[in-house]
Amino acid sequence: MITYKAIEWLDEINVKKLHPSPVVRMIDQRHIPHEIAYIDYTDAAGVADAIRTMVIRGAPAIGLAAAYGLAVAAAYGPEEPGALKAYLALEAVVLRASRPTAVNLFWASERMLKRIADPTLDSADDIRKAAITEAKSIDAENLEMDLAIARNAFSLIPNIANIYHHCNTGPLATGGYGTALGAIRYAHEQGKKVYVFVDETRPRLQGARLTAWELQQMGIPFTVVPDGASGHIMRTRKIDLCVVGCDRIAANGDVANKIGTYNLALAACAHGVPFYSAGPSSTVDLATPTGDDIPIEERPAEEVSHIGTVSLTPVGAAVANPAFDVTPAEYLTAIITEKGVAYPPYTESLKIYT
Numbered sequence: 001m002i003t004y005k006a007i008e009w010l011d012e013i014n015v016k017k018l019h020p021s022p023v024v025r026m027i028d029q030r031h032i033p034h035e036i037a038y039i040d041y042t043d044a045a046g047v048a049d050a051i052r053t054m055v056i057r058g059a060p061a062i063g064l065a066a067a068y069g070l071a072v073a074a075a076y077g078p079e080e081p082g083a084l085k086a087y088l089a090l091e092a093v094v095l096r097a098s099r100p101t102a103v104n105l106f107w108a109s110e111r112m113l114k115r116i117a118d119p120t121l122d123s124a125d126d127i128r129k130a131a132i133t134e135a136k137s138i139d140a141e142n143l144e145m146d147l148a149i150a151r152n153a154f155s156l157i158p159n160i161a162n163i164y165h166h167c168n169t170g171p172l173a174t175g176g177y178g179t180a181l182g183a184i185r186y187a188h189e190q191g192k193k194v195y196v197f198v199d200e201t202r203p204r205l206q207g208a209r210l211t212a213w214e215l216q217q218m219g220i221p222f223t224v225v226p227d228g229a230s231g232h233i234m235r236t237r238k239i240d241l242c243v244v245g246c247d248r249i250a251a252n253g254d255v256a257n258k259i260g261t262y263n264l265a266l267a268a269c270a271h272g273v274p275f276y277s278a279g280p281s282s283t284v285d286l287a288t289p290t291g292d293d294i295p296i297e298e299r300p301a302e303e304v305s306h307i308g309t310v311s312l313t314p315v316g317a318a319v320a321n322p323a324f325d326v327t328p329a330e331y332l333t334a335i336i337t338e339k340g341v342a343y344p345p346y347t348e349s350l351k352i353y354t
Contacts, residue, residue: 003217004027005175007068008025009068010022021042022071023041024040026050027056028055029054029055033213042075044069044072044091045091047095050065051095051098051099057173057206058169058174059246059279060145060174060175060280061173062104062105066108067138067139069095070092071131071135074088074128074131075131077091081123081126085116092112092113096109099297101256101295101324102248103282103285104282108138112131112135115131139175147176147186149182149337153278154187157240159192161187162197162239163197164197164239164241164268165243166207166264167201167206167211167244168201168211170214171214172210172214178214179279180245180276180277184196195220195222198211198224203304203321212224230267230268234267234270239268245277245278246278248285251287251347251350252291254292254326255329256324256326257325258324260325262326269331274333274334277335278335291326294324296325298320300321301319332346335349339354
């Protein structure tokens, strides 16, 4: 049973000020599964740091964090309406700089700024209320989009299915029901017998730490496997499908997702296993022609060269740590959004399902 929320808005009583004091509360995903700890944020800079340091991660959840980051910035911002709007525009720049690949971050911040720019909002209180209401709307819509994605994926999952999954795409990654993992969850809840092979997802182990933990909460059987085992597992086990998330989808159907997705897609292609990407239509970026145009975040070398404070590599060893890769559209069987299932040619179908 799911009893946690990756991110939520709370109006708490601050005993020092003796009035409602809003905070954005997040589960610190860096400590799961060994500790369930929460952090409260009261400014956009703190939320941006949470995104950058992966307190919160997953494209839809990052977008929701940006929305709530601007809402909490509005709550504590200047009292003069013009100054508050200008302040929020600057805070949006701070939030957008936190991670470059996930398009949801930019989508959510732009939506928030558009709402705040409404000329009828002529007082600071009106701006604050509008910002908070809009962020809460994005939150509610995330859940509905996740459920719609799961329903659209349902017919693609056999009644008895071995499913391969990469990274983490559950409620922790979306703030709602889950996208790719939500599709697996929904199939399980509807009585299908699903079994999940979970890529550990190096170097931050989102699969081994987060997806395994979430599958336990859902009561879904699984096995964690090394990232490099996908070819062996597909050759020796009956894998019915792979389903992964997405951080940005280009207009031609190329999908940017957690590093290792491309390798998994190649293994699936070699073994004739259907390969699906699932995510909200806000992840589709029709302004980006191909995957070659998607910026790929390079994260700190220490994530690869160290485990905690223990060094794994020789001193001075060169390290590359791309956080994402791009899977060319030719390796995707279909892209599942809340509006439907897009099949090739994606240059046409994605226009319908966004």
